[in-house]
Amino acid sequence: MTETPPAPTAPLRARAEIDLAALRANVRALRDRAPGAALMAVVKADAYGHGAVPCARAAVEAGATWLGTATPEEALALRAAGIPASVRVMCWLWTPGGPWRRAIEEDIDVSVSAMWALGEVVEAARAAGRPARVQLKADTGLGRNGCQPGPDWDELVGAALAAEAAGLLRVTGLWSHFACADEPGHPSIAAQLTVFRAMLAEAEGRGVRPEVRHIANSPATLTLPASHFDLVRTGVSVYGISPSPEIGTPADLGLRPVMTLSASLALVKQVPGGHGVSYGHHYVTPGRTTLGLVPLGYADGVPRHASGAGPVLVGGKWRTVAGRIAMDQFVVDLGGDEPQVGSRAVLFGPGDGGEPTAEDWAQAAGTIAYEIVTRIGSRVPRVHVNG
Structure with a gap:
């Protein structure tokens, strides 16, 4: 495992000093906000510019049991740096021909929003000779990534269950993402929660038994306990930044900028x-x-x-x-x-x-x-x- 390099002693033109003690304190504060849920520290985009590997390690030290990335390359880099399989790593932004097999072999949870992705995961699992860890993403109203409710969700859930029965994957999660959680009281928040619960009920009614169900991002973690389910995904708040001035300053939220x-x-x-x-x-x-x-x-x-x-x-x-x-x-x-x-x-x-x-x-x-x-x-x- 690569150690964090010591701080340079020579003068620098410029520097971004990253306080890992503040990051650990932020993770603990966020865990206190959602005591009944596991916590994912999102370290995509090089940990929001803070340095993915040192920040990932610090977050795990403070009690994060999941790490989140956007791209599979980011997730694979965490494993290459020595983040063990006991720490769950999830990535959610895939394009055709992505490194599915490598992700499966590195025990990375992959997000699937459409039949094309499920097909590529199944083929990669066959090639790897081991089941994939798959999380099905529902589009509950953000209109970005995720599977639409109705026939599309029916088809995706059915195909995932068939692949699970064949030993090719394990459906480890059902999840979605808020559009306006940083605007407390926005009507879309309650609407998305209603749709998410309905899509969960449908999938679970057909036999899906996920390890985690999750929709809460940083603002929902801080302001909406009803959204916490089994896991909260905390991104910008891990780094001590308020998701929006409407929610409060970092100090108001018990956070410290890193x-x-x-x-x-x-x-x-x-x-x-x-x-x-x-x-x-x-x-x-x-x-x-x-x-x-x-x-x-x-x-x-x-x-x-x-x-x-x-x-x-x-x-x-x-x-x-x-x-x-x-x-x-x-x-x-x-x-x-x-x-x-x-x-x-x-x-x-x-x-x-x-x-x-x-x-x-x-x-x-x-x-x-x-x-x-x-x-x-x-x-x-x-x-x-x-x-």
């Missing part, structure tokens, strides 16, 4: 009033001032849409991106202050040190905090601490 993104100032210089800053001169200095150069840009995942609005903590004060965010760098107006070159500029973190949060950047860019952390690119080293 990622802190910072950089070392690459240049500090005085400029006169009337000086244009960055492409297009969308910012012009109102008077003599000091500019600081932050060596991060949209190639690193800093959203260009936050030009002129993104907040940064430098020298204990909030600054704002001055002008456009470029590919590799952006500028902040330091208002005459003169911090040393190499001083730390913090784009976001937990917020308790006065720094902005990922939600602050989401508001500045007109997006959601999920995107802010997930888009931080591979040029930014992840430094895992408290491992």
Whole structure:
């Protein structure tokens, strides 16, 4: 099993510090929210930009018994890193010709939403000489992946039961996904729960005996106990981010943001009033001032849409991106202050040190905090601490 590398001691251009102690505390807090259900930590998209393998291990240490990924490649990478078969791993985004056999051989639960996928799973199970672990996904109203209720569900359940009777698969789960759980009280939430219960009843009435039934994502885990069933799938909340401001801040929810993104100032210089800053001169200095150069840009995942609005903590004060965010760098107006070159500029973190949060950047860019952390690119080293 590969160990988490030690934090580098040399100065870095930029770093995304990942607090694994905070992640473990978040998992424990989420388990407390759903005490009657097992917990899946979703580590897709490199754990929402936080580093899949270290975060997966930390989540398991804190009591997660399932790990979730989107793609089969993500799931297989967890097994290759030494995540044992005693920890269930599920992946749900398949396309024709995917690595079904490898997933079966690595004890990965695969999601099936249509007959084409079931057919490929059955053939892969024959080739592997062992049954596949299959979870049937129901489209209860999201309109994305999943099998429609009615004849399509009837056919899929019947075919899965026939393959199970032939020893080619085991139906380990029945599941679905909410469309609007981050909007408490939205009428679609109750409607989807009703459809899900009906589709469960139909499948179980025909003989399906799943290990787990699940529909709750992070917001439903936090706000809707009736949706917890046997398993909750927690994604963004594992990383200490609120699913939406309507539900509350991370502190309101007992969570702590895990990622802190910072950089070392690459240049500090005085400029006169009337000086244009960055492409297009969308910012012009109102008077003599000091500019600081932050060596991060949209190639690193800093959203260009936050030009002129993104907040940064430098020298204990909030600054704002001055002008456009470029590919590799952006500028902040330091208002005459003169911090040393190499001083730390913090784009976001937990917020308790006065720094902005990922939600602050989401508001500045007109997006959601999920995107802010997930888009931080591979040029930014992840430094895992408290491992």
